[in-house]
Amino acid sequence: MNNLVFQKDRELDLIAVGRLGVDLNANEIHRPMEETLTFTKYLGGSPANIAVAISRLGLKAGFIGRVADDQLGRFITNYLKDNNIDSSSVVIDKSGAKTGLAFTEIKSPTDCSILMYRSDAVDLRLEVGDIKEEYIKNSKAILISGTALAASPSREACFAAVELARKNKTVVFFDIDYRPYTWKSVEETAIYYSLLAEKCDVIIGTREEFDMLEMFSNPGNKDDFVTAKKWFDFNAKIMVIKHGKEGSYAYTLERDKFTGSVFPVIPVKTFGAGDSYAGGFIYGLMQGYDPGKAMEIGAASASIVVSSHSCSDAMPGIDKIRRFIDQYDGEKAYDVENI
Numbered sequence: 442m443n444n445l446v447f448q449k450d451r452e453l454d455l456i457a458v459g460r461l462g463v464d465l466n467a468n469e470i471h472r473p474m475e476e477t478l479t480f481t482k483y484l485g486g487s488p489a490n491i492a493v494a495i496s497r498l499g500l501k502a503g504f505i506g507r508v509a510d511d512q513l514g515r516f517i518t519n520y521l522k523d524n525n526i527d528s529s530s531v532v533i534d535k536s537g538a539k540t541g542l543a544f545t546e547i548k549s550p551t552d553c554s555i556l557m558y559r560s561d562a563v564d565l566r567l568e569v570g571d572i573k574e575e576y577i578k579n580s581k582a583i584l585i586s587g588t589a590l591a592a593s594p595s596r597e598a599c600f601a602a603v604e605l606a607r608k609n610k611t612v613v614f615f616d617i618d619y620r621p622y623t624w625k626s627v628e629e630t631a632i633y634y635s636l637l638a639e640k641c642d643v644i645i646g647t648r649e650e651f652d653m654l655e656m657f658s659n660p661g662n663k664d665d666f667v668t669a670k671k672w673f674d675f676n677a678k679i680m681v682i683k684h685g686k687e688g689s690y691a692y693t694l695e696r697d698k699f700t701g702s703v704f705p706v707i708p709v710k711t712f713g714a715g716d717s718y719a720g721g722f723i724y725g726l727m728q729g730y731d732p733g734k735a736m737e738i739g740a741a742s743a744s745i746v747v748s749s750h751s752c753s754d755a756m757p758g759i760d761k762i763r764r765f766i767d768q769y770d771g772e773k774a775y776d777v778e779n780i
């Protein structure tokens with residue numbers, strides 16, 4: 442059981458809001474990108490990856506975002522449709538703005554990086570007019586991915602989506618998803634993130650992300666409980682603070698603390714952990730599980746995704762997650778294709 446109230450009789454379970462992008466993941470792994478010859482193209486963008494996770498877990502996901510009116514935009518909308526994600530609120534942008542690209546470098550299991558191409562990124566063209574109350578009213582929850590706050594008009598569109606969600610009792614999840622390269626300054630980031638966080642029911646972020654968020658209000662604080670309490674004084678009901686491979690903690694408004702399990706693996710690459718974890722965790726909460734059980738599903742999903750080449754395409758269904766948990770046998774490389 443958990444303290445969130447999801448409205449019944451809504452067609453959609455979760456609407457993700459924010460960026461739809463393309464990941465180009467190096468095929469020749471364990472090499473620097475300078476020497477990479479070929480890449481595989483996948484759907485990318487943190488909220489897009491989370492929407493795929495939710496859909497693969499058997500819930501009905503929708504998306505609010507903008508895609509370019511070109512081949513990559515069509516690749517993205519086709520991928521959403523093929524994965525049973527409602528794309529009726531994905532707007533085809535005619536301004537000439539381009540899809541954000543994430544080129545990934547996989548030098549070793551722990552040395553990975555992402556080279557972003559995000560000049561005039563189309564996802565940040567999302568407008569308030571793209572946010573339809575009827576759509577949000579028809580979903581049990583929405584998820585705001587913080588990078589969508591980096592620039593106008595996408596920033597205002599996110600605030601509008603959250604206001605409409607609150608008005609219609611649609612639960613608001615906020616995944617901080619801080620990508621420094623998208624922002625002008627850390628101060629700007631902290632201010633807009635904090636304003637949005639005040640309005641959210643569940644906030645998910647890493648310890649470092651919360652350090653950034655609290656740079657004015659709690660400078661120097663490293664205590665997860667102090668962080669959680671700050672947001673409980675606004676609207677938060679569940680706070681999740683992630684500590685990488687060390688695991689994660691959830692705090693509830695009722696002052697319960699849950700320690701998330703972690704299934705350490707030797708990964709293929711490190712990125713994708715946060716998105717799969719968020720997808721599994723949200724799924725668990727929507728099943729009515731307590732935060733501890735929901736975090737276990739998120740952690741197992743993350744272990745599967747970091748053991749795979751892609752983020753979106755590797756998102757597992759619940760049966761695969763359960764088989765992984767059953768078969769888990771300590772920190773080693775797992776052939777997750779065959780679980």
Ligand SMILES: Nc1ncnc2c1ncn2[C@@H]1O[C@H](COP(=O)(O)OP(=O)(O)OP(=O)(O)O)[C@@H](O)[C@H]1O
Nearest residue numbers: 683685688689704705706712713714715718740743
């Ligand atoms: N090497 C790993 N092996 C197993 N599980 C992992 C590993 N790395 C991360 N995880 C799981 O994923 C969860 C989220 O990871 P993390 O705290 O790194 O989030 P993040 O920084 O948002 O991820 P990302 O790298 O995708 O931005 C962790 O709590 C843990 O359960």
Ligand SMILES: O=C(O)C[C@@H](O)[C@H](O)C(=O)CO
Nearest residue numbers: 464485486487543712713752
């Ligand atoms: O979020 C992005 O724009 C890129 C992602 O798809 C990427 O693979 C990643 O960083 C996963 O969190």
